[in-house]
Amino acid sequence: MKFLKKNQNNQTYTYTQEQNLRRLSTDSLDDVLREFGSTAQGLTAEEAKTRLEEHGPNIAKTKKQHTVISRIIEALVNPFNIILLIIAIVTYITDVVIADTADYATTLIVLLMVFLSSVVAFIQSRNSDKAAEGLKQMVANKTDVIRDGKLVEINIADVVPGDVIKFSAGDMIPADVRFISTKDTFVSQAALTGESAPVEKFDTSGDPDVALTDLVNIGMMGTDLVSGTAIAVVLYTGQDTFFSSIATSLSGEKAQTSFERGVASVSAMLIKMMLIIIPVIFLINGIIKGDWFSALLFSVSIAVGLTPEMLPVIMTSTLARGALAMSKRNVIVRTLGSIQTFGEMDILCTDKTGTLTEDKIVLEKYMDLTGQDDTRVLRHAYLNSYFQTGLKNLIDIAIINRAEKYNFPEIIENYTRIDEVPFDFSRRRMSVILEDKTGKRQLITKGAVEEMLAICSFVEIAGQVRTIGEDERKLAMTTYEKYNNTGLRMLAVAQKNEVPDEEHFTIADESNMVLIGFVGFLDPPKESARGAVEILREHGVRTVVLTGDSEGVALKVCEKVGIDVQTYVLGTDVEQMSDLELKEVAQHCNLFSKLSPMQKKRVVSALQEDGHTVGYMGDGINDTPALRQSDVGISVDSAVDIAKETADIILLEKDLMVLEEGVLLGRRTFGNIMKYIKMAASGNFGNMIAVVIASIFLPFLPMLPVHILTQNLLNDFAQMGLAFDNMDEDFVQKPQKWDVKSLKSFMWIMGPLSSIFDVLCYIILWFEFGYNSMTTAPYFQTGWFLFGTLSQILIIHMIRTGKMPFVHSKPAPALLFSTLLVGIVALIIGLTPLATVLDLKQMPLHYLFWLCILLTLYSLSVQIIKKIYQKHIGPWI
CATH class of the missing domain: 1.20.1110.10 (Calcium-transporting ATPase, transmembrane domain)
Structure with a gap:
């Protein structure tokens, strides 16, 4: 998809969709509003009506709309059916026209074969149409916009470029937007990236060279706010959105193997x-x-x-x-031809989350500030997670599950919860205040490392508590960065014993804490992943990871499952490469990280251009373009419906060894x-x-x-x-x-x-x-x-x-x-x-x-x- 823009000298420049979003993320807010003919007070109802007529309804569309009749004609006209129809004509002449006794049996059998093959082709083409149509159902029906200076609720189909939308927690973003103002705004981009952790959005410009979904002031159709509030101006709607490009990629015919x-x-x-x-x-x-x-x-x-x-x-x-x-091995084959394509496959591209990994969080490490294992850190993290009364998230569950191996649950009866300071996305930490049977109190806090360091005045190293100085801070950050770079998601744990004799506590009480260590979490590889990668390698199939996650996490997973990574390529690098350059890089690179859905598709296409037969295994909406592009698409039963509709083969069990079969x-x-x-x-x-x-x-x-x-x-x-x-x-x-x-x-x-x-x-x-x-x-x-x-x-x-x-x-x-x-x-x-x-x-x-x-x-x-x-x-x- 291309966009045109004129500069001050009236020269016209052509931008790709991704380049245009990057440009709009760095332009000043005034320039963006001016380009889209809008203000922070939104559009008038009359302006919106005019723009709706110009741009059409805000609905994800495909490039080509197929009718049932056109699909039937496409299913009938193919080389196999031409052969069969020639046979039918020949047998009709020999068995009916010039025969002494007319015999229709052979002709009817051949025509039945034409019918059956056409039905199969028709069903497969309609499945691809359903996959594209399914994306349209991913968007909510209503949204709040400012029209004529007033906040009104409208159908998302009526949203137009230049509209100003007001968001609150739980709202889906119905178009590509630039944030005007944000407050504790966290957005779930799982639909586009496959990663479940929400990301924070701001109204200020960030680094334009990051992955498209990491642009801090851009929100995209199909994502949604999980917390906070925001106001944003609409940039693109309908088929001009990034989300719609995925639907477009699903609407075309799958290339022949x-x-x-x-x-x-x-x-x-x-x-x-x-x-x-x-x-x-x-x-x-x-x-x-x-x-x-x-x-x-x-x-x-x-x-x-x-x-x-x-x-x-x-x-x-x-x-x-x-x-x-x-x-019989609990594998559904949706496209019969994909079985023989398995035999041709020499490269298996795969997403990381939910395919190579379990798509769940486990506690991998608990350590002091020097990086040494320390069960005392785990014990404090466990008390924090156990006694917090909010909905326990995946991290809390992982801590509690790991602590059970050390009989920590037996110490629970020794403590009583006095109060807690709940987690919120702005401070990214939570605290509990506990009292033991002797009346001694302590405040235990866990949270994001940088936010935790901001409230800690002391550190504990080798049993000694000392004031945080430059050396202590450097030691803590070195340990944190060391393990964070291996793919672990790190949280800090702190505590203090000087707790006032009160019943209610606030954020202000989170001060003068003693930093005692870190806990590190990982989405673990599936048990069968390493064996599957090894056996595929023995059979001449190379495994390449294409993920929207960071390179650190992806490298850790590749190491654990036995994928040799000499070098890796980021999505921002892929965006700058020509198709020829990407084809050359893809020959020897086994890890591509922070990729957008369309970048995944480009990598698969580059490998195919190099003469490889490429399989792709994924389970999210972000995987559907690559699944569609691949010679054989593989998904899992827990995948989103659109991924399963797009895939040729669906695994009903987590055992990846079935890939060898x-x-x-x-x-x-x-x-x-x-x-x-x-x-x-x-x-x-x-x-x-x-x-x-x-x-x-x-x-x-x-x-x-x-x-x-x-x-x-x-x-x-x-x-x-x-x-x-x-x-x-x-x-x-x-x-x-x-x-x-x-x-x-x-x-x-x-x-x-x-x-x-x-x-x-x-x-x-x-x-x-x-x-x-x-x-x-x-x-x-x-x-x-x-x-x-x-x-x-x-x-x-x-x-x-x-x-x-x-x-x-x-x-x-x-x-x-x-x-x-x-x-x-x-x-x-x-x-x-x-x-x-x-x-x-x-x-x-x-x-x-x-x-x-x-x-x-x-x-x-x-x-x-x-x-x-x-x-x-x-x-x-």
Whole structure:
């Protein structure tokens, strides 16, 4: 999103959305009000009406609004459906138009496949629309603005740039604003950053080079005030807001993965080959044989045989089987195609909070001012947290939980609470006044370090209390900064024994305190995080952390989960980088911190531009642009609804080790689909060559249409077992990527090889058996039917592994059963009187001898080619 602004010399400058917000955060308040044609007293009702007509309603919009009809059309038009529709047309011609008895079964089945694939695509596209629409529901309905000098309540849709809004605790910020005045204003930005801790906002300018969400005088749509009051002027509304940019990022179509692009390109290539070869076959047979109707029927049948109609079926069944396996591990697969993308993934980008970590606070350290563990500090912190009567926050709960391990709860009966001074965001500390059974009183305070130092006159070091001097203050700050820089959230603990004999206490009593130490808190990594990162690394998947949190906290988490961080990049750095510079940095950087949602998306995109298949794991609204951009989006059951709507895969449990299963399963799925694609591409190419040769040299058709269709049906059934096949272990140990160049090489080598043995079969049938006339044509057709069917079964087992089949790599029982059954059926058809049912002839038994020789030589040739191919060209699958 771009914005234009003219300077004093009337020159026009173009700003990006983030640059513009930074500029407005540093401009003087008078300049900002002047730019938006407003004052601290707000707009008039007439001005607001005019601006509403100019800017439109204050609603987060997407770039493109999709209707149900447009989504249906998009779902219908894709390469897979084009293939299936061509098949439907062909089968309608052969089975209905020119058939003696009309048979609609095949055509209806193919059209059903088109319907089902379209329904799946339609549902997925509507899910993305729902994710974008869901963001609109994140904004409140009403807000208070100053119009005509009076405070009025209006619908947030009617807020316009220049409006002055008055906020109080609990209000949601309905637009991008610049604060005019603040008082103890703390804003929750969890919707944008994923971090639950509120941040304080001011009416003064701060550092413009911090993360966008850290601009101290800027509030953004979708965030809300948790305490204090504020007055702000509206900068941007509706689709011009930063929040709306997230919705816009969700509205576009998710980019195709390399696998999807590869499958589409192969499908298109096979269709082009079919459209070129079929007319050639038709003309050759019509001219040479003189029977144009038979030539047409034969050509149409060849078209059916050359079309990879089983590709959608095998893909769907293989992916569905993977989804079922994942569901048994409490993993929901929302997008079937994402399973095989898991197999391609070589980089997993992940948010920190709630994904690598538990999204809860635990007490990690309790220490004196020198950094040494000190249970006395923990005991005082525990008494403070236990006796405070307000709502216990996550920090209090963490202290109480840790103290239970030291039996501190047993000392509670020794104390009575006299009074307390509650926590507030302005002083950022809280105190309790306790009295023991001897009547001795003490005041215990815990809070933010700088605010605590302001009320402490003494420190306690090694049991000695002394006045705070420069050395003592330096020691305290050194210890604090040391642990704060490791990612711990540090609070100071202080106490004093000279407490007046009164019943009520105030903030004024928080003085002349003795600083005794610190407590440090951490959002701990999930127990399975380190193991998951390690196992993914072993499988060739690099983990990159993209977080909105500070670099110190993120570094600590990376260290604990085993992510090697040599350097890190901040969101402010990312904003200054070009796409090319970011791509170069992302090659070796494993930690990006203080990122905005769109910066996370940019990093994912940069990695993809560098040729990586990128997964992203996140659970917040701030993660949705990156989830959408990634090749496979992963979320968790506790994630916000929009993140789950955007994700492809949802983990129902906290165990991240399931990621390993997803990766391995994805690679097995990828491999089994690739087996079929390589068989289809090379087999169809070889069949084209063989049919052209046969059409030129034979005085009759090498097979009748009914033979081709029957053989095609048998081969399809045999290949169905591929969905359940095993994959070699060395294949699943590393990321697998689609390689169109390798596929073409495979097709150009294996296609002609199969044609060579088809021609050898022709020669044997022609010369050895004498099937070289029109009267013996049925025998020739039967012989080629048998060889073609059995060689296709054989090639399934030869292509399915780069090793020696059956010896070093065993097929799955389902594949073994399907191929064995088809082989038996083919032999029964060709070697028994049942052959006449298909206008074939029963072959003599000694033809089996020649079949065995041909199939053995074919197997040996493939195995030799396989070794040469893997040595000089690349992986077999």
